Amino acid sequence: MINNQKQKTQTIQVKRRGIVYLVKDRCKGCGFCIEFCPMGVLKPSKDFNAQGYHYPILVEEPPNKVCIACGFCTVICPEFAIYAEPMEEEKK
Amino acid sequence: MPMQFVKYHVRDKYLKTDRLPHIWCPGCGIGSILNAFLLGLEKANIDPDKLLVVSGIGCTGRVAGYLNMDTFHTTHGRAIPFAIGLKIARPDMHVVVFSGDGDLVTIGGNHFIHAARRNNDLLVILVNNLNYGMTGGQVGATTPHNAITTTTPYGNIEDDFNIPFLAAAAGAVYVARWTSLHVRRLAWSIAEAFHRKGFRLIEVISQCPTTFGRRNKMPNGLDMLKWFRDNTIVKHNADLRETRIELNRKIVIGKFIDIKDKPTFEEQAYGLVEKVRGVKRGE
Ligand code: SF4
Ligand code: SF4
Ligand code: SF4
Numbered sequence: 001m002i003n004n005q006k007q008k009t010q011t012i013q014v015k016r017r018g019i020v021y022l023v024k025d026r027c028k029g030c031g032f033c034i035e036f037c038p039m040g041v042l043k044p045s046k047d048f049n050a051q052g053y054h055y056p057i058l059v060e061e062p063p064n065k066v067c068i069a070c071g072f073c074t075v076i077c078p079e080f081a082i083y084a085e086p087m088e089e090e091k092k
Numbered sequence: 093m094p095m096q097f098v099k100y101h102v103r104d105k106y107l108k109t110d111r112l113p114h115i116w117c118p119g120c121g122i123g124s125i126l127n128a129f130l131l132g133l134e135k136a137n138i139d140p141d142k143l144l145v146v147s148g149i150g151c152t153g154r155v156a157g158y159l160n161m162d163t164f165h166t167t168h169g170r171a172i173p174f175a176i177g178l179k180i181a182r183p184d185m186h187v188v189v190f191s192g193d194g195d196l197v198t199i200g201g202n203h204f205i206h207a208a209r210r211n212n213d214l215l216v217i218l219v220n221n222l223n224y225g226m227t228g229g230q231v232g233a234t235t236p237h238n239a240i241t242t243t244t245p246y247g248n249i250e251d252d253f254n255i256p257f258l259a260a261a262a263g264a265v266y267v268a269r270w271t272s273l274h275v276r277r278l279a280w281s282i283a284e285a286f287h288r289k290g291f292r293l294i295e296v297i298s299q300c301p302t303t304f305g306r307r308n309k310m311p312n313g314l315d316m317l318k319w320f321r322d323n324t325i326v327k328h329n330a331d332l333r334e335t336r337i338e339l340n341r342k343i344v345i346g347k348f349i350d351i352k353d354k355p356t357f358e359e360q361a362y363g364l365v366e367k368v369r370g371v372k373r374g375e
Contacts, residue, residue: 017093023101024097028118030118030312031314053118058094077124080112
């Protein structure tokens with residue numbers, strides 16, 4: 001289910017884009033969002049947050065390697081730190 | 093579009109945000125399960141004012157302290173009897189028991205069996221982290237055979253409870269099992285179970301990297317989630333004799349039991365009162 005999706009995304013036509021939000025200082029750096037984002041657009045930061053953890057940063061490469069607002073990071077995050085919402089002017 | 097740094101999260105309306113960050117270790121699964129529970133609540137369209145959440149003692153027991161709704165943090169093993177009392181007094185409310193394996197099937201094991209037998213109208217979310225996490229990682233009745241814990245340094249010689257089998261045998265009307273990685277399916281299952289009645293059990297296998305994972309070659313949360321990804325198999329309506337958790341075998345997850353229209357304890361109790369007294373409750 002989660003396996004190999006990074007390769008598949010090369011051929012997927014992106015239908016929807018998302019905006020990723022982060023409450024930076026809640027993150028405890030578990031890396032779940034980074035590991036399981038199906039588009040592979042999250043990476044660990046070089047900086048530390050106030051708790052001393054590496055929080056996720058967004059690295060998009062439009063048009064195809066972008067957040068699609070699938071919402072997986074929103075629900076897997078144990079700290080209620082990250083969430084994504086679809087962009088308003090979607091459907092392109 | 094760069095990442096947007098914000099102060100609030102979409103689930104904050106359900107949480108006591110002044111208590112965040114919560115006490116759970118980095119990489120613990122309980123936060124993800126709580127997150128999925130809130131998503132399930134939203135999907136099921138349940139009014140939080142019509143919900144009572146009861147926890148016992150242990151790491152999962154802390155859930156009661158973070159939810160911004162009517163929650164109860166009870167004594168060890170007694171979340172179910174407390175919840176039974178709530179439901180019989182307030183049959184109009186949804187009552188959820190949200191607690192750990194040590195609390196629900198070990199210390200409180202007898203309450204669990206009998207509530208399932210009587211079909212008490214409760215939704216039980218049982219977080220199974222395979223050991224006693226809060227007290228330092230001792231063996232419990234849910235620790236798999238051969239697993240290393242602080243009290244079984246050479247491997248556990250006991251077999252663990254097969255929780256779905258136990259619940260189903262005792263009479264539970266809804267039995268499902270997911271892991272803290274399968275958060276979406278878990279949320280759907282929780283939403284579905286909210287609209288059933290009777291004793292409903294959802295076991296969620298969770299990672300405790302701090303005390304369990306560390307001793308079993310999975311020192312952080314991510315290692316344990318990869319274990320769940322690679323070593324689970326979804327089998328709805330599986331033969332429950334095959335759902336024991338073993339370290340070297342695929343863990344069976346899915347929805348196992350879904351019985352509709354079995355009368356609950358509360359319905360029958362109120363029905364009996366009506367029949368004997370000839371008046372409706374509250375008249
Ligand atoms: S919403 Fe989905 S695609 Fe977007 S960052 Fe989160 S996990 Fe990745
Ligand atoms: S899942 Fe949450 S806590 Fe974990 S790294 Fe991502 S934002 Fe941080
Ligand atoms: S001890 Fe284990 S179960 Fe408890 S908070 Fe830490 S990781 Fe989670």
